[in-house]
Amino acid sequence: MLTVFEKLKHIAQEIDKAIKNEDLGYSENQNATGDEQLKLDVASDAIIEHTLSDVSLVKQIISEEKEEIMPINPDGKYTICYDPLDGSSIVDVNFSVGSIFGIYEGDNLTGRGLRAAAYVVYGPRLELVVATRGHRPRHLRSGTRGLFSTRSIVQLKEKGKLNAPGGTQKYWSPTHKAFIDSLFAEGYRLRYSGGMVPDLHQILLKGGGLFSYPGASDRPKGKLRMLFEALPFALIFEAAGGEAIDEQGRRLLDLEPEHIHDTTPCFFGSRYEIAKMREAYGL
Ligand code: AHM
Ligand code: MG
Numbered sequence: 001m002l003t004v005f006e007k008l009k010h011i012a013q014e015i016d017k018a019i020k021n022e023d024l025g026y027s028e029n030q031n032a033t034g035d036e037q038l039k040l041d042v043a044s045d046a047i048i049e050h051t052l053s054d055v056s057l058v059k060q061i062i063s064e065e066k067e068e069i070m071p072i073n074p075d076g077k078y079t080i081c082y083d084p085l086d087g088s089s090i091v092d093v094n095f096s097v098g099s100i101f102g103i104y105e106g107d108n109l110t111g112r113g114l115r116a117a118a119y120v121v122y123g124p125r126l127e128l129v130v131a132t133r134g135h136r137p138r139h140l141r142s143g144t145r146g147l148f149s150t151r152s153i154v155q156l157k158e159k160g161k162l163n164a165p166g167g168t169q170k171y172w173s174p175t176h177k178a179f180i181d182s183l184f185a186e187g188y189r190l191r192y193s194g195g196m197v198p199d200l201h202q203i204l205l206k207g208g209g210l211f212s213y214p215g216a217s218d219r220p221k222g223k224l225r226m227l228f229e230a231l232p233f234a235l236i237f238e239a240a241g242g243e244a245i246d247e248q249g250r251r252l253l254d255l256e257p258e259h260i261h262d263t264t265p266c267f268f269g270s271r272y273e274i275a276k277m278r279e280a281y282g283l
Pocket of ligand 2: 064083086229
C-alpha cells in the first residue's frame with residue numbers, strides 16, 4: 001500500500017501544477033455520466049493513468065472520466081477507482097478542488113473490498129489524507145521542496161458544529177428538509193462550497209459535523225458515485241471515528257454497486273449527527 005501512497009504524492013504534485021498553469025476551458029467531450037469534461041479533467045485523468053500504469057501492484061484502474069475499466073497488470077493486487085478532479089464546476093472560480101482514490105482488493109468492487117482510501121486537496125496548500133482500513137487517517141501537507149510531511153492524525157469528536165447539505169432544497173423530501181433545519185435550529189453553521197473534497201476535509205479537520213447528499217425528487221439515487229466518491233470517504237470517516245450511511249441507514253461500506261458509475265444517497269458525520277439523522281428519518 002505504501003508504494004501506492006507514494007505514487008499518489010507524485011500524482012498530487014503533477015495535478016497541482018496542471019491546475020495552476022493549464023487552460024481551464026471545456027474539452028469537446030463528455031464523461032461516462034454525460035457531464036461536460038474540462039480540459040483539466042482530461043489532463044488529470046491522463047496524469048493518473050500514466051503514473052499508475054507502471055505500478056505492478058495495480059490490476060486495473062477505473063476513472064470517473066472513463067466509461068470502461070482499464071486493465072494494467074493481470075497479477076496486480078488492487079483495483080484503483082478514482083475521481084481525477086472532483087469539483088470541476090468550481091475550479092473556474094478558484095475554489096479548492098480535489099482528487100479521490102479508492103483502493104479495492106483484487107476486483108472486489110464493493111464496500112467490503114475497499115482496503116484503503118485517499119484524497120488530495122488542491123487549495124492554497126497542497127494536502128493529502130490517506131487511510132488504510134481500521135487505522136486513523138493521516139493528514140499530510142506538501143512543503144517547500146515538494147515533500148509531504150504528516151501534519152496530524154485525523155480523529156473526529158463525538159459531535160461537530162458544521163452542516164454541509166448537498167443538492168437542491170426544492171427537491172428535498174420533507175423529512176430531509178426537517179432534519180437539516182433541526183441541525184441549524186440546534187446551532188450548526190452552514191459550510192458548503194460545492195466541492196465534496198474541501199467540504200468533507202473541513203469537517204474532518206474541525207473535528208465533526210455533517211455532510212449530506214440525499215436522494216431527492218430530481219436525483220432519487222443522489223449524485224455522488226459509490227466507487228470513486230462515497231465509499232472512499234466512508235472508509236476515511238469510519239477510520240476517523242465517524243460514520244457514513246445511506247438514507248436507509250445502511251453503512252456505505254456494506255454497499256455493492258451494480259455498475260461502476262452507480263451513485264448513492266450519503267451522509268457522513270460524527271456519531272452525534274448520524275444518530276440524529278437516524279432519528280429524523282425514523283430508522
Ligand atoms: P463532480 O464530480 O461532477 O465534480 O460532482 C461532484 C460534486 C461534489 O464535489 C459536490 O459535493 C457535489 O458535486 C455538489 O453538488 P451540488 O452542487 O448539487 O450540491
Ligand atoms: Mg466527482
